[in-house]
Amino acid sequence: MTQDAGMIGQAGLQFFGKMCASVSHDIKNVLAVINENAGLLEDFCLMAEKGRPIDPARLKRLAGDIQEQIRRGDRIVTGMNRFAHSADAPSMDVDLSELTDLLAALALRFAAARGVQVHVKRPRGAVRITTAPFVLLNLMWLCLDEAMAFAGPERIVELAAEDSADGACLRFCRIRRLKDTPDGSLPTVLSSVLCSFLRAQVSFDPDANQMTLLLPKNGG
C-alpha cells in the first residue's frame, strides 16, 4: 500500500468516525425528546388516576410531537445511511448537488458549534460526475471546515454545485474573511493527497469571497 493510499484510508476512517459520532449525538437527542414525551404521557395517566382529567387536545399535540421526532430521527438515519453507502464503491456516477446536500446535513452540528449556518444553493438540474464519492465527501468536508473558519460577520457559508467546462465545481461562497488570509490554510498534506487522488483542485478568490473545488468529469 503506498503512503498516499494509507493516508487516504486513515483520514477516511477518522472522517467516518467523526461523522458517526455526530450522528449518534443527534439520534440521542431525538431519543431524549421521545423519552420525555413518553414520560409526559405517563404523568397524564398518573394525574388522571388522581382525578385530574386528561385533555384530548393536549394528547393529540403530544402524539404530533412524537411523530415529528420520529420524522427527525428518520431524516438523520437516512442521511447516515447515504453517507455509509458512499463508501460502497471506489468509483460511481454521482450527482454533486446531492453530495452537497448530504455534506450540509452532516456538517449541521459542527457548523452550529461554530455559530455558522451552511446554506445550499441548488442548481437547476443534476451535476453528474464519476468519482470516488466517499473520498470526495472527505475532501468536501475539509474545504467546508476551512470555509467555516473564514465565514464573514453574518456567519453564513453558501455552497453551490455547478457544471463547469471540464467537469464540475463546488463553490464555497460568502467567506468574507478569506481576504485576511488570501490563500487560506489549504492545501494541507491531506487535502493535497485527496486532490491528487480525485484529480481535483482547490482555488481561492478572496475578491469574490469564495473558494472553489474543481472536479473532473471522470475522476474515479
Place this chain on the structure above:
Amino acid sequence: MAEKVLIVDDDKAFLAILAERMQNRGMEVSTAESAAAAMQLLAKESYDAVLLDLMMPEMGGIEAFQIMRRTQPEVQVIFLTGHPSVSKGVEAMKLGAMDFLPKPVDMNELSEKIKQAKASRMILAAKRTQEKIRKILTDKSW
C-alpha cells in the same frame, strides 16, 4: 415553596417537554436555548438549580458554568448530556457542578437532585449571610 429551575438546552423540543413535565410536578421553570440567554436570565433572577446541557453551539456547558460560578457562586448546576464520559464528568465535578446526568433523564432522579440542589443553595446562602454578619461585627469591633 416550589423549586425554581432554569433549563438551558439548544434542543427546543427537549426544552419544552422537560419544562412541562417539571411544571406538572409543581416546579417553577424558566428556559433558555443558549448559554448567552441563560446568563441574561441569571443576571435578573436566582434559581435553586440550573440544568445545563453539556454540548451547545457557540458556548458549551462547561464554559457557561465557569462564567455562572463567577457571578453566582452559590448556583447549583446539574449537567445533562447525551454522551456522558468519565473525563467530562470529572471535569464538571472538579469545577464544582452538583451532578452530571445522562439523557434520557430519569424524572424521579432529576426531581430528587433538584430538591437537593435547593437545600444546598439555601445552606450556602445562609453561610454567606453569617459571614457577612461576622465581618460587619468584626469591622465594628463588636
